[in-house]
Amino acid sequence: MAGLLLCAPSAWAQAQAGGRVAAVDAIRTSTHDQFVEQLAGLHRDQDHLSTDEKRHLLFLDGWEANYEGHYPEAETIFRQVIAGDGDDALGIRALALLMNNLSSQGNYAEAYAMASRAGDDLPNISDGEARYVLLANLSQMLTFAGKPDVGLKYAEMMLAATPPGYSPCQALVQKVTALEGARKLTSRSPVLLSTIDTCTADHQPVFANTVSLILVDRLLAENKQPDALAMLDRIAPAVQAAQYFPHMVDVASARARAFEQMGNSDEARRAAMQTVAMSHPGDVNEALRYAYHILYGIEKADGNTAKALDDYEHYVVQDQGYLRDANVRNAAYEAARKHFLDQKLQAEGLSKENNILRLQQALDAKAVETSRLYVVVMLLALLTIGLWSVRIKRSQLRFKWLSSRDGLTGIAHHQHFMAETGRTLKALERRGGDGCLVFLDLDHFKQVNDTHGHAIGDAVLKHTVAVCKGQLRTSDLFGRLGGEEFAMWLMDTPRLQGSVVAERIRAALAASPLVIDNLVVPFSASIGVACTDTLGYDLAALCRAADAALYRAKRMGRNRVVFDDGEPSGALSVLSARAASPGS
Numbered sequence: 001m002a003g004l005l006l007c008a009p010s011a012w013a014q015a016q017a018g019g020r021v022a023a024v025d026a027i028r029t030s031t032h033d034q035f036v037e038q039l040a041g042l043h044r045d046q047d048h049l050s051t052d053e054k055r056h057l058l059f060l061d062g063w064e065a066n067y068e069g070h071y072p073e074a075e076t077i078f079r080q081v082i083a084g085d086g087d088d089a090l091g092i093r094a095l096a097l098l099m100n101n102l103s104s105q106g107n108y109a110e111a112y113a114m115a116s117r118a119g120d121d122l123p124n125i126s127d128g129e130a131r132y133v134l135l136a137n138l139s140q141m142l143t144f145a146g147k148p149d150v151g152l153k154y155a156e157m158m159l160a161a162t163p164p165g166y167s168p169c170q171a172l173v174q175k176v177t178a179l180e181g182a183r184k185l186t187s188r189s190p191v192l193l194s195t196i197d198t199c200t201a202d203h204q205p206v207f208a209n210t211v212s213l214i215l216v217d218r219l220l221a222e223n224k225q226p227d228a229l230a231m232l233d234r235i236a237p238a239v240q241a242a243q244y245f246p247h248m249v250d251v252a253s254a255r256a257r258a259f260e261q262m263g264n265s266d267e268a269r270r271a272a273m274q275t276v277a278m279s280h281p282g283d284v285n286e287a288l289r290y291a292y293h294i295l296y297g298i299e300k301a302d303g304n305t306a307k308a309l310d311d312y313e314h315y316v317v318q319d320q321g322y323l324r325d326a327n328v329r330n331a332a333y334e335a336a337r338k339h340f341l342d343q344k345l346q347a348e349g350l351s352k353e354n355n356i357l358r359l360q361q362a363l364d365a366k367a368v369e370t371s372r373l374y375v376v377v378m379l380l381a382l383l384t385i386g387l388w389s390v391r392i393k394r395s396q397l398r399f400k401w402l403s404s405r406d407g408l409t410g411i412a413h414h415q416h417f418m419a420e421t422g423r424t425l426k427a428l429e430r431r432g433g434d435g436c437l438v439f440l441d442l443d444h445f446k447q448v449n450d451t452h453g454h455a456i457g458d459a460v461l462k463h464t465v466a467v468c469k470g471q472l473r474t475s476d477l478f479g480r481l482g483g484e485e486f487a488m489w490l491m492d493t494p495r496l497q498g499s500v501v502a503e504r505i506r507a508a509l510a511a512s513p514l515v516i517d518n519l520v521v522p523f524s525a526s527i528g529v530a531c532t533d534t535l536g537y538d539l540a541a542l543c544r545a546a547d548a549a550l551y552r553a554k555r556m557g558r559n560r561v562v563f564d565d566g567e568p569s570g571a572l573s574v575l576s577a578r579a580a581s582p583g584s
């Protein structure tokens, strides 16, 4: 395969960078002899160059060293340019050439490791020329690594990314090289001639020669030796003028092949020996492989066994070296790519792990927040339930209390009064205490209703309750038995005290007429009292006795207190009895 020169012809670069160094950069391949001359001129004037220009000049030195095949020297220079500060785009161009340089020196491991990284970094490179140069080198390296399909992809990217004012020549050359690597070309493929025309028209003779040599290869493969020789004669002056070493070797080698195929041993030998003479010690390439094979065949046919054997040994070295070189390139690319992808996957994995960790932490924080929220909600729910329970309990108690009350007066109704009295009576019985049951009935209440109306009657009933409460202790039970009839249960109250309370109530009622809206409604009450001291603790008996006493109070003229013993006023009689016996 014909050697390929990777460079960036750049009217565009000149316009971008400006200055003398950029102007010299622009003519590297178009007029190489002038380039060499002006490069020397720049070195003479280098004291007047800026730091950036000096770095650019260093890059051009590296480029020229590479061009001339001084690869180790070029490598050192490219590394210096990459390590230096300044224009990033120049650093990327140096990197692109270094990749190719390392590959040319057989340092495929580093070359393809760099290519893998660079290929991945491509989307981040915004500088047009740097990107273009990188794509060119990637395309070539991938094609030479036995990956012409990837090389073709980079070549197509190059074509699409050709900077304004730039010739499409170089991108087309990369495309042709990739197609040749994929064995997809014949001598009649239009892309071959059109690319030669484009590069020639755009004054890129080195690139035009590269494609012409590919065309020569195709012609020889198709046994069109006269056409191949004609093509070699046509490009010989341009190759000679450009002094690009790989092309010079390729031209001689191709000529040897053509003559050998045509049976012209003398010319074939001459061309093959010219090829060998041009080479450096240790070179391994396809041109030398062909040359030694041709020489071996001719010497053998001439009976020069010793010379034939010597040529054959050289041929074997070239053949194995060339094949090994191709295999090593391919293996180096595969290994570098795999290593790179492994590292990338590992980095992505780590970043995924970090993301998962971050998400986990965020989730944990959210979980803590949610737990706190749950606790607050639970507490609020418990508080609400507690408050509702208290409210419900209070409502229940209130309903219970209301259900035990008389609707008009608010004191205990008949049933509740009797139940409570019965309960406390039992307790009183257990400890042998005294108690009095008092029944009270308003006198001639019908007349109150009839005279003043039912509402006033109600008001009198409420007023009665209020007056009675004023005379009772909180421990006394007070209830409405029905209509205008009331009852009081006086706990721990002996007969004498009971008679005093009953009399005090009667007197208070008689002395407290209802006064409402300037209306005075006088009223009185009759009271019957029954006490445990004579009747025991049977509620029914006490009730009957109190009722009977009340009935007697009514019959005796109302507005009075009568006891179960039939006395008109127990209190008065007791008091009278005490007065009659001073010793008691």
Ligand SMILES: Nc1nc2c(ncn2[C@@H]2O[C@H](COP(=O)(O)OP(=O)(O)OP(=O)(O)O)[C@@H](O)[C@H]2O)c(=O)[nH]1
Residues within 6 Å of the ligand: 408, 441, 442, 443, 444, 445, 446, 447, 449, 453, 454, 455, 456, 457, 458, 461, 482, 483, 484, 554, 558
């Ligand atoms: N305003 C009012 N009147 C009631 C209520 N309950 C009963 N009464 C009336 O109370 C009156 C009771 O009359 P009576 O049983 O004849 O007794 P009285 O008129 O008080 O006569 P004596 O008891 O014999 O003094 C009736 O007219 C009932 O209608 C009530 O809640 N409000």
